[in-house]
Amino acid sequence: MSKKHHENAPITARQLTDEFMRLKKGSVSRRHFLGVTGLGLAAAVMSRFPGAGAFNSAAYAAEDLGTQLSIATWPNYHDPATFENFKAATGVAVEVNVFGSNEEMLAKIQAGASGWSLFVPTNYTISTYQKLGLIEELDLSKIPNFSQESQNARFTDQGKIDGKTYALPKNWGTTGFAVNTSKVKSPIKTWKDFFDLAQTEADGRAMVHDYQLTTIGSALVALGYDFNSIKADELAKAEELLIKVKPHLFAINSDYQPSMRSTDAWMTMCWTNDGAQLNRDMPEIAYILGTDGGEIWTDYYAIPKDAPNKAAGYALLNYLMDPANAVKEHIANGAPTTDSRVIALLPAEITGNKIVYPDEAALTPLEFGAAVTLTDPGRAELMARFKSA
Amino acid sequence: MVITQEFRKKLVTLALIGPAGLWLFVFLVLPFIAILVFAFGKRAPEGGYQAAFTIEQFANLGSRAAAFVNTLMLAPAGAIACLLIAYPVAYYLAVKAHPRHRLLLVSLVVVPFWTSLLVRTYAWMYLLGARGIPHLLELIGIENVRLINTPGAVLLGIVYGYLPLMIMPIYVSLEKLDRRLLEASADLGARPVSTFFGITVPLSLPGVMTGMALVTILLLGEYLIPQLLGGGKVFFIGNALVDLFLQSRNWPFGSAIAVTLVAVVVVVLMVAMRIAWRFAGTRQVDLV
Numbered sequence: 001m002s003k004k005h006h007e008n009a010p011i012t013a014r015q016l017t018d019e020f021m022r023l024k025k026g027s028v029s030r031r032h033f034l035g036v037t038g039l040g041l042a043a044a045v046m047s048r049f050p051g052a053g054a055f056n057s058a059a060y061a062a063e064d065l066g067t068q069l070s071i072a073t074w075p076n077y078h079d080p081a082t083f084e085n086f087k088a089a090t091g092v093a094v095e096v097n098v099f100g101s102n103e104e105m106l107a108k109i110q111a112g113a114s115g116w117s118l119f120v121p122t123n124y125t126i127s128t129y130q131k132l133g134l135i136e137e138l139d140l141s142k143i144p145n146f147s148q149e150s151q152n153a154r155f156t157d158q159g160k161i162d163g164k165t166y167a168l169p170k171n172w173g174t175t176g177f178a179v180n181t182s183k184v185k186s187p188i189k190t191w192k193d194f195f196d197l198a199q200t201e202a203d204g205r206a207m208v209h210d211y212q213l214t215t216i217g218s219a220l221v222a223l224g225y226d227f228n229s230i231k232a233d234e235l236a237k238a239e240e241l242l243i244k245v246k247p248h249l250f251a252i253n254s255d256y257q258p259s260m261r262s263t264d265a266w267m268t269m270c271w272t273n274d275g276a277q278l279n280r281d282m283p284e285i286a287y288i289l290g291t292d293g294g295e296i297w298t299d300y301y302a303i304p305k306d307a308p309n310k311a312a313g314y315a316l317l318n319y320l321m322d323p324a325n326a327v328k329e330h331i332a333n334g335a336p337t338t339d340s341r342v343i344a345l346l347p348a349e350i351t352g353n354k355i356v357y358p359d360e361a362a363l364t365p366l367e368f369g370a371a372v373t374l375t376d377p378g379r380a381e382l383m384a385r386f387k388s389a
Numbered sequence: 390m391v392i393t394q395e396f397r398k399k400l401v402t403l404a405l406i407g408p409a410g411l412w413l414f415v416f417l418v419l420p421f422i423a424i425l426v427f428a429f430g431k432r433a434p435e436g437g438y439q440a441a442f443t444i445e446q447f448a449n450l451g452s453r454a455a456a457f458v459n460t461l462m463l464a465p466a467g468a469i470a471c472l473l474i475a476y477p478v479a480y481y482l483a484v485k486a487h488p489r490h491r492l493l494l495v496s497l498v499v500v501p502f503w504t505s506l507l508v509r510t511y512a513w514m515y516l517l518g519a520r521g522i523p524h525l526l527e528l529i530g531i532e533n534v535r536l537i538n539t540p541g542a543v544l545l546g547i548v549y550g551y552l553p554l555m556i557m558p559i560y561v562s563l564e565k566l567d568r569r570l571l572e573a574s575a576d577l578g579a580r581p582v583s584t585f586f587g588i589t590v591p592l593s594l595p596g597v598m599t600g601m602a603l604v605t606i607l608l609l610g611e612y613l614i615p616q617l618l619g620g621g622k623v624f625f626i627g628n629a630l631v632d633l634f635l636q637s638r639n640w641p642f643g644s645a646i647a648v649t650l651v652a653v654v655v656v657v658l659m660v661a662m663r664i665a666w667r668f669a670g671t672r673q674v675d676l677v
Contacts, residue, residue: 251620
């Protein structure tokens, strides 16, 4: 299977017309036409043609998976083709809910009846979900595609609590900043630079996440404190900085790609995968890791205890753990994988991309988020005060 | 068994208000009681609600003062801006427009409601974003204008979204206006301007007050427009509530703010009624 990322991208109207003209002229076959335009797949999905694809295997037929499942995840985080293919293979349509913060996900699950059968929490939240009894131990026998041996333990051990596996890694990544270098000319290397420029050269054009961990954490780092600090005096200093910066910000929003692409925003806090996607489409947007610190993270897949369609949740999780499917996800999403089987399948232009796989030295100052920040009332209230100020 | 006249009457009453009453009880009264109980509780260590009896949450209301001030300024400001634009439109529709075109014109006011407010607000995001109006301004040499994520953008979104709700009640009250009064006024020598302010405006006040109350009350709970056009920086009470329930998971404090908001709405409504009664004399005014 070829692995060029544009093969996953939906076909444009222009390409469709071109292919159609080629079909009419007879220079390509009908089969080729259906293949490149995706119409073949669409037709297969709609007719539920028995034996339409290689996926219609006995493995999925053994259990009744229903027709629908909901997943909670992050903006711009999956290859849309993944869910279409999953539907073609199993008949289960995937409804995608996107969130701006882990706190928001936790709130939804805590309130009960979230309706999700799979969700994508970040490393530092898993112990809390387990403690509150909101997730259950995964039955690894239902996920044969997962391979513990090929995983990088550095990024995966937080999915295990007391030797039991509660979550499987989706990918790891970093939190740095994306800068449109055609608009912002000053050099920017640290979080201190980020907050300084937000008030000067990028006045009215900088974005921070609507997310306590990274927004408060980065402000703490800019002031020389620990990313995960919950000390009252340090948080007070961070609040002072954030409230001083707020009138200069473009927005407080975790979905920053649209604003960066339209060039409304020139600079934003940014996750690896968004940085890679932005830089891929607009090379003038650079993705930079703060040399003074910042976050390194792993996102996991977990199944809520009250999942309405657990069977389909497991089926989708197993599907995503298949390296052949996972590799497409990584190419589309741009976040680095934890699975060496997937790395082996990735094209060199991705494994050699310094945004996705930075040098070890750039990762040294970064920290994993700490569980305490998720539930600390001081950080929660600080974030709320910052936003309502 | 003989069904008496009186029993039958009661049965009819029950059948008429029963469904709505049950609906309101289950989905309004019961949740409100829950919110009231939560408002006197404490935030659990991991977030959520923990039983307690404390007024701590209400004592903390000051920390959301900015959101209250924003809402209490922008809601009436939005309503007044709507009124200033809506009144001439309603007047034109009811008095000046040709009767044959009236129905078409009135339906044009309603047409935007066929599309969800969310979608229309997203459209404004693109119009006000860098690829929209600022891009056109760049073509004539005005560079780096930022329109989106400003209080002005929020006000624009509000006026756009709520304008039909202001036009319709004013239109209805102007349409009912007895034209003979205007003729009598002219016959008695009044100029058009004094007829307008002496007859038309006072008689349309019930419509104006209905529109003002409707728009103001809806705006007090507005969440979407400030979120999308204010970039999460222009904060309304609605946004503070969403934040407390969906981010910091401080349900008791969120409940206390919700209770306070309801109290504010009741007060606003009562004040609006007072004013309406004073303007309209002793006549009954339909508010909402």
